Amino acid sequence: MKSVNDRIIVRVNMQQKNEMVIAGVKLKTAMKYESNHREKSPVIAEVVDGNKFIETGRIILCHHNHFYPPSPYFMYDDLFSIPANHTIFSILNTDGSLRPVYGNVFADKVPIESTLPMPPEYRKFHLNRGVITDSGWTHFKVGALVFTRPSAPYDIVYNTDGVERRVTKINSEMICAVA
Amino acid sequence: MKATNDFVLVIRDETVSEKNGLVIPNQGKVKPHTGTIVSAGSLVKDGNIKNGKGKKVLFHQTVGFELEYEGVTYLVLTANQIISMP
Numbered sequence: 001m002k003s004v005n006d007r008i009i010v011r012v013n014m015q016q017k018n019e020m021v022i023a024g025v026k027l028k029t030a031m032k033y034e035s036n037h038r039e040k041s042p043v044i045a046e047v048v049d050g051n052k053f054i055e056t057g058r059i060i061l062c063h064h065n066h067f068y069p070p071s072p073y074f075m076y077d078d079l080f081s082i083p084a085n086h087t088i089f090s091i092l093n094t095d096g097s098l099r100p101v102y103g104n105v106f107a108d109k110v111p112i113e114s115t116l117p118m119p120p121e122y123r124k125f126h127l128n129r130g131v132i133t134d135s136g137w138t139h140f141k142v143g144a145l146v147f148t149r150p151s152a153p154y155d156i157v158y159n160t161d162g163v164e165r166r167v168t169k170i171n172s173e174m175i176c177a178v179a
Numbered sequence: 180m181k182a183t184n185d186f187v188l189v190i191r192d193e194t195v196s197e198k199n200g201l202v203i204p205n206q207g208k209v210k211p212h213t214g215t216i217v218s219a220g221s222l223v224k225d226g227n228i229k230n231g232k233g234k235k236v237l238f239h240q241t242v243g244f245e246l247e248y249e250g251v252t253y254l255v256l257t258a259n260q261i262i263s264m265p
Contacts, residue, residue, distance in 0.1 A: 128246055146183075147246050147255075176186040176255045177218070179248060
């Protein structure tokens, strides 16, 4: 199977986030609790046929909207032909770390300053800015404070080797200013 | 602050707080739709806007979004939201 029209073919385990382990017992998550798609929907995919930027066999992290059975990108079984654009967030390295691709960058959220010291769970963050931790293919410098369109920073959650990890992604087209 | 992509950073002009001797409260003020360019991104196509740092621009009342940094409120516009340069 060959990919055409600037697409790549990926294999996705549709059940990858439908299980959770509590006290050593593996449980199936009911579909009705899948309201937060970033948390629950599959985003990790294996590249079956790539392009010159994303090699065949790599594991990638991409937007969950591609992956549902009547999707226009659905081929058959667990194969999808997805466009090679900014909806592919990053390539997964063997150590579980990520490398952003296609104009995406990773950033740390910036906490809203408070006069009272707040515990971490009550700390609020700005919705329109971030400090770049990995600039990927873009020209932004690591450590730069960038401002985005409101709510452009996008939290993604993924599971590798049974470990749940989180990362905040910003599309570089949404960055409007650099401090 | 430095604008990126096709965004333009503008500082909106001050609102006149007094009219015919009456002081208008903040809520009743109509925000002016003129401002001064602070920075224009590298993907801005129009040369007048791109090299227009410090120049006045006119834009529609409701366009753009504001961001505040170090006590200064910037209005962020895309280049095509600027109507003219008076």
